[in-house]
Amino acid sequence: MDASPPAGRPPPVDLPLSLDRSSRVGLARQLAGQLRAAVSGGQLEPGQRLPSTRALAAALGIGRNIVFEAYEDLLAEGFLTGRDRSGTFVAPDLAVDRVPGAARPAPSSSARWLQRDVPEPQVEHPGPPDLLAFRVGQTDTAALTHGDWRRVWRAVADTxxxxxxxxxxxxxxxxxxxxxxxxxxxxxxxxxxxxxxxxxxxxxxxxxxxxxxxxxxxxxxxxxxxxxxxxxxxxxxxxxxxxxxxxxxxxxxxxxxxxxxxxxxxxxxxxxxxxxxxxxxxxxxxxxxxxxxxxxxxxxxxxxxxxxxxxxxxxxxxxxxxxxxxxxxxxxxxxxxxxxxxxxxxxxxxxxxxxxxxxxxxxxxxxxxxxxxxxxxxxxxHLERHIRRMRKTYAARRAALSGALAGCRPQARLMGLEAGLHAHLELDPSLDAAGVSERARALGVIVPTLGAYYLDRADRNGLLIGYGGLDLPDVRRGAQALVQAVMEAAREA
Incomplete structure (x- = not known):
């Protein structure tokens, strides 16, 4: 059985090398050429440890001296470097003129098998990390980072x-x-x-x-x-x-x-x-x-x-x-x-x-x-205990959201609060939902418009507010920004 590499040392790379014994080119030169191409092509990265001469010779079914000769040539050229008692490595400061990803050419966009249109998935993106986002579908996972969650995974690992x-x-x-x-x-x-x-x-x-x-x-x-x-x-x-x-x-x-x-x-x-x-x-x-x-x-x-x-x-x-x-x-x-x-x-x-x-x-x-x-x-x-805990947590966030957004009335009212992890803020028809969303973003809050979820013509005007992934201070802060955005839009309507 192969021994595991010492802690902190990267494992040797396993390269798809193939030597042609019928070629007029010597095996050592073939091996050196393939390793040189692997470095130039990006399969071998600077600092990557190579197999030992004994291990590579055994894997290729050749004499150890052939591997030693190939390594010596690449050491002399500066492609490799040797570390006493540590092995042979690609030179860590090697400057190789190559374009990342160039080893895999891109197919022509006119290829027959690329003609079917595959639309982008209609999902929400998190947005810049410095903005608070009322994202739909997010949950609070803090309660799963210890206790029950860890215990069940330890039990699985023992199976x-x-x-x-x-x-x-x-x-x-x-x-x-x-x-x-x-x-x-x-x-x-x-x-x-x-x-x-x-x-x-x-x-x-x-x-x-x-x-x-x-x-x-x-x-x-x-x-x-x-x-x-x-x-x-x-x-x-x-x-x-x-x-x-x-x-x-x-x-x-x-x-x-x-x-x-x-x-x-x-x-x-x-x-x-x-x-x-x-x-x-x-x-x-x-x-x-x-x-x-x-x-x-x-x-x-x-x-x-x-x-x-x-x-x-x-x-x-x-x-x-x-x-x-x-x-x-x-x-x-x-x-x-x-x-x-x-x-x-x-x-x-x-x-x-x-x-x-x-x-x-x-x-x-x-x-x-x-x-x-x-x-x-x-x-x-564990699951039902977790659900009971999270009901209380989410209910508190829902209450904070509802209380803060009461300041939007009568220009907007919060709907869909009976269940779940999101609600929608229904806006007065005189307000432009996209405009309110843009104002909120300028205040540091991302909130999607309801219109994006319609296939037919939208018959409601509003914003979608996901609060499951936000803590109480962020819920309050985000709601206050929404109130400001709605009231500013109402004054200019």
Missing amino acids: PLPGDYADPAGDPDLRGAVAAYLKRARGFVCDPDDVIITSGALQGVDLIAQAVLAPGDQVAFEDPGYRLARQIFQERGARITPLPVDNDGLRLDALPGGRRTPLLVYTTPSHQFPLGVRLSIPRRLALLEWAHAHDALVIEDDYDSEFRYGAAPLPSLASLDTGGHVVYLGTFSKVLSPAVRVGYVVAPRPLRERLLRVKSRSDAHTSWPVQRALALMITQG
């Missing part, structure tokens, strides 16, 4: 690593833990075999799109809505039917009929993204009745229902469904962090088998160590 691919549906322990959690937290009774573990909710959306849709199929989508999910359907060839949202959620009266009857409806009923409203019980029941009558599928994206503030929980669509027309999406991105990259799909049995076939050929299975850690987080009660 032998499997030597084979795992079940594409996910780790059985995690699927069982998710099913039990949904029963406790959402009143949704499902079997562990109904659960598929994914690499985040967006993978779940994509799996469904691949398993269900044919090019040209109609997908009804909340407008405004979750842009990345909408983009996935569009890239899979679906035709999007935008459905308006009011204070009771998705408007079912806008569902088209005839040839344009949607095959699939995507909704975020527990905390509509991005408006924050909740789909009322009558509309939940009506949506299920519509799906049954038209043999359609409903995707229920329940992305942050764990965080409710004084509002009674409404039953999930999946828990009300008696006909197998709802597929449920959940994620750990909001209860823990987007960095975890684990979500889950609960699907009717016939659809589940199709989803597994698609998943098996896309990524085989979700990361086993992360699944094991999450299973322990749930089964040992």
Whole structure:
């Protein structure tokens, strides 16, 4: 077994060297030439340690003297340097005339396989570090840097690593833990075999799109809505039917009929993204009745229902469904962090088998160590304790945000506060949301406009305020800047 390199010493590089014994050029010259080219081409960096003469000779199946001769030539030329008892290195101060990345030529933009347009993902960017950002989708991870989080990872590290691919549906322990959690937290009774573990909710959306849709199929989508999910359907060839949202959620009266009857409806009923409203019980029941009558599928994206503030929980669509027309999406991105990259799909049995076939050929299975850690987080009660702690934390930030933005009235009012980690500030029609956003940025605060989340013409004027990733002082400071921006815009309107 090879010994590990001493602490602080970089390991020797493993180069793809190949010597031609039939060539008239000697092996030592060939080896020196290839090493020289590796230095010039950037495969070997200044200061990089090379294999020992004994190790390289054994790897290439040549005599040690040949390697020694090649190294001697490069030492004499100044490409290499030797350190007593430490090995042979690329000269650390070597000035090589090369362009970074030049070793891989760029293909012509006219290449046939580059003709399909791939739009930029519609995501928020953090912005300059000196600006405070009300970013949607951010969580507070400070409570996970010690205690329960560390304990579960130590337990995972003590578990032998499997030597084979795992079940594409996910780790059985995690699927069982998710099913039990949904029963406790959402009143949704499902079997562990109904659960598929994914690499985040967006993978779940994509799996469904691949398993269900044919090019040209109609997908009804909340407008405004979750842009990345909408983009996935569009890239899979679906035709999007935008459905308006009011204070009771998705408007079912806008569902088209005839040839344009949607095959699939995507909704975020527990905390509509991005408006924050909740789909009322009558509309939940009506949506299920519509799906049954038209043999359609409903995707229920329940992305942050764990965080409710004084509002009674409404039953999930999946828990009300008696006909197998709802597929449920959940994620750990909001209860823990987007960095975890684990979500889950609960699907009717016939659809589940199709989803597994698609998943098996896309990524085989979700990361086993992360699944094991999450299973322990749930089964040992850590996750729900964390959720209870974070409800109090986020509720305090929500209250601070609401109190500070009360100073915007009557020019603006805060909406969508019943649940989740974001709200929206609805502006008076006389105010320009983009202008208010620019004023806020000048005051050191980044806040996106609501209009960016619409596919059709925006029927609301406002800003989207994500407060999950900010501490209380920053929430207050950012809210005060927003009040100033709104009031300045109102004076000039």
